[in-house]
Each structure stands twice: as C-alpha cells, then as structure tokens.
Amino acid sequence: MPRIILSVLMLSIIMLSTNVSMAHPGRTDANGGHTCRTNCAEWGLKDGEYHYHNSDGSITTKPPTDPAPAPSNNEASDELKADAIKTPAKGKLSVYFLNVGQGDATYIKTAGGDDILIDAGKNEAGDIVVSYLKQLGVDDIEIMIATHPDSDHIGGLDTVLGSFKVKAVYAPKVSHTTDTFKDFLLAVKKEGLTIKEAKAGLAVPIKGVTAKFLGPVKTYGDDLNDWSAVLHFTYGTTRFLFTGDAEKKSEDDIIASKRALKADVLKIGHHGSVSSTSAAFLKAVSPKYAIISVGKNSYGHPAATIINRLKTAKVTTFRTDLNGTVTVISDGKKIQFMKVK
Template identity: 60%
Template sequence: MRKLYISLGLILFVLVACSPSLPTATTPENQAFPKEQAAGELQVYYLDVGQGDSTLIRTPKGQHVLIDGGDNHKGDDVVDYLKQLGVESLDAVIATHPDADHIGGLDTVIDAIPVKSVYAPRVSHTTNTYKDFLMAVKNRNLKIKSAKAGIELPLDGVTAKFITPIGEYGKDLNAWSAVLKVTYKDTSFLFMGDAEHKSETDMLKSPEELGADVLKVGHHGSETSSSPQLLKAVDPKYAVISVGKDNKYGHPKGIVTNRLKKADVEVYRTDKRGTITAMSDGKNIIFKTAR
C-alpha cells in the first residue's frame, strides 16, 4: 500500500510539473507600467480600477496628487499601485464628489499612506462610504479644503487649478464634481470627474480656461457629459476614459466615442488598455499602457 501511495504521488508530481502554466490574472501587482521617472518629466497615471476613477499625478519635483480612489473594493488595489510607484506620501488627495465609485477607496488610501492635504467640493452625502472618507480624514488630523473654481494646489513647477465647481448645484452630486486643470510648460491635462452638462455650461462661460492636450473624459463616457461645445473648447489631442469591462451602464456611450472620433481625438480606455500613463517633458506627451 505504501508503494502505491508513493507511485501515485510521483505521478501527480510529474503531471503538475509538466502541465502548461495557466495564464496569470491581471492584477495591480503584475501590470506593467512605467515606474521610473525621467528628469523634468510629469507623469499622469490613469489607474485601472474598473468601473470607477482614480488618477495619480507625479510632478517633475516628485510631488504626488491623487484624484479619487475607485470604489470601496478597489482601495487596496490603489494602495498597491502607489506602493509599486514608490509613493511614500501624497501632497494632495482630491475627492471630486461623493459618489462611491470615486471616493469609495479613499479611506483605505488615507489610512495607509500619509497625506498632507485633502480637497473636496462643499457638498455632503449620507452614505456610509462618504462617512468612512470623512472619518479617515479626521483620523489623520486633517481638515478638508474647499475644491472650487480658482483654487490652486501648492505645487512646484506645475500649475494645478480647479475649474469647477462654479455655482451651487443642490443635490446633483455629479454637477458638483471638482474639475482640475494641470499645466506643465506647454502641455496641459483636464480632469473632469463626473461633470455633466449643467456644470459644463458654467465652464463654457470661460472657454479660454478649458483648452487641454489631454482630456480625462467626464462621467466614464456617459451621454450626459462631453457635449460638442465642451469638446470644441477643450480641443484635446488625446482622451482617456476610465471604465470597467462590460459595465451595466453601457459606458462609454457610442454618441460620445463618435464625437471624439469625429474630432480626431486619440482615445485610450482602461477597460481595453489597463492602467494608462501619460508622460510629458513640457513640450511633448507620450503614452504607455499596461496592455
């Protein structure tokens, strides 16, 4: 009987050892994206967090800004991304608005990584997700700074200015989205959060502030955002859409992708390319993708 057990064990070992390797799942740990930073380079990481939003900005001076943190179950993934990139502290965290797919993971991030300042629009919510975010900020002995039009982040060599919110939007959380424009020398990036037509209309009152090379498409490519008027004012060369595979909302909508195509904008999507990295030397922008 003992010989039989040994024989079966040897057979099993040989079968396992000789079997072809199974494909490795795509996780933050094994996604390939640029981790090194060239001198004088601005890097923007549009993190793959599925149907949600999270973006890391790494300035040429080594400062870090995180915009949103994905949904509740993506907080650990965002922390893993940041650790891979060697982020030891965040100079600013921006919660664009209280929707869970944007702020859900921020409490995990704030608990795990030291944060110097937190920005959010002056709108509250009653969900446990929002309360968890507030508690994480409180536990760091921080107070939330107002994200509103005209406010600039204190960054070296880079201008980061909020374009919205401009007015009062009641309970319309998407309209409250904090839209940030980042300018590095001759290049610029616009981060739209979930801003929709209502806040786009207010932005278009000052169209000269909207021009950008890279547009982070609003509301995951929903038809309620990215109006023809906004796209004309921004006039981007590139667009990034943060969206999950086969999501229940049907994002991005065909009407939006068609507008971008008609405007001859090169589009990158996280559901197709994984984490997307834009790198600017102040004059030119190049992209690298995880897949």
C-alpha cells in the same frame, strides 16, 4: 440620530464652512433613468444602481438605450487587480490613469517629485490603488482630491489615507448620506486633516506646475456629478484636464466662466456617459488625446455617442477597460503615451 443629520454634522466639523448641499436621488439623465443615491435599500436597490421608475410605481433596472460599442480585438475584463506598471520617469511629469474597473483613480508624479491622487475607485479598489502607489515608490501624498461623493470615486480613499501620509485633501462642499462617504470623512478626521474646498478659481500650490480648479462654478443642489471638482493642470506647454463626473450643466458653466480650458489630454467625464462631454465642451477643450476610465458596467458606459463624437473630432482615445492603466509622460513640451495592454 438620523443618518442625514449625522452626515451634516460630520462634514461641518471637517470642512472649512458648514453650508453643504445634501444628496438626493436627483433628476433623470438623457436616457430617462438615474442612479440611486439615498435610501436605496428601501427601494430594493444597491447604492449607485442605475434604474427607471415606471408609471405604475415599479422599478426597472437596465442599462441606458445607448449601449457601449463592442470592444474590438480586446475584451474588457471585470476582474479587479492591479496592472504591472513602470515607475515614473525622473525629471518628467508622469500621469497614471489607473485601471480600477468601473470607477476613477488618477495618480500624478510631478517632475519636482510631488505626489497627487485624484479619486481612488470603489471601496474594493482601495487595496488596488495602494498596490499601484507602492509599485510606483510613493511614500507620501502631497495632494489628495476627492472629485465628488460618488462611491466609485471616493470608495478607496479611506484605504489610501490609512496607508500613506497625506498632507492636504481637497473636495467640493457637498455631502452624501452613504457609509462610503462617512468612511471617507472619518479617515480624513483620523489623520488630523481638514478638507479644503475645491471650487472654481482656486489654485492648488504645487511646485513647477500650474494647477487650478475650473469647477464646480456654482452650487448644484442634489446633482452630485455636476459638483465634481474639475482640475486644469499645466506643465511647461502641456496641459491636462481632469473632470470627475461633471455633466453638461457644469460643463456649460465652466465654458461661460471664460477660464483657460484648452488641454492636450482630457479625462472624459462620467466614464463616457452621454450626460457629459457635450459637443460644445469638447470643442472648447480641443484635446488631442482622451482617456475614458471605465470597467464592466450595466450603465452603457462609454456611450456610442461619445465614442463617435471623439472619433469625429479626431481625438485619440484610450480606455482603461481595454488598454489597462494608461500612462502619460510629459517633458514639458512633448507628450508620450504608455499602456499596459
């Protein structure tokens, strides 16, 4: 049975509904290139490798033209290992933007004691995320969110599912043909769970906080990034926005939906790519702080354009490649930042 048909059948069993959009290489980005999503080996590429298609039919692999600014004082490390981090503050909300290299992983401990995990980096980051969670005394996970099928977001989730009891899994209704995505689906099925659809307007039941998905607002065909589950999270008067890899199309749809969007802390979309965090979106969110989850990469993340946009907006910015795991503590009124490095 072809791989694409197998993926559709598996997802239809696990998701609440069977209508899914299949991933495909997709459109080019603002730099004229894109990442490979399907049949990569046939093109001589790795899954997720950034590249350009030349007019003569050949392929060039190189980073975008908007390079990342050189790190100041600290150098970003490409060694993948867990940072030493402190346990959550009792009676307060603790949000950990975990250092997992080039990828996304965020752990939230609510004041009421619930555990939430949003993504878990690449496949090789699975053990690292498990190590973080064990450092933090996690015994089970109430909510797991897979923002979208890209391997640098869901790669480690199967390892987490095999290491902790997970009570609920949320993901947007979009599929992919990679082994990484298939491993995630199989791990969910093995735990006897059914994936709940993450979509705009859906509230996530968590005691003591208000958590609601703002995206995806629509369906986005083969553009996996715009399918990203975007979560708005409020504790007391403090607000957080977790964006996955949502790009400008999704950002514009979220703005147009007129839902409450402002946040004190913004997890920058797509690792600081120029395709995300538009000027309009940044203005609508109006954050005081921003976190870029990023590691050593060939994509030019984070783009100088985005770094400068944040500086112009006077947003205090942290980067996991420079600052290590970034921890945000909220008592419901004030926000305090802690960083490893």
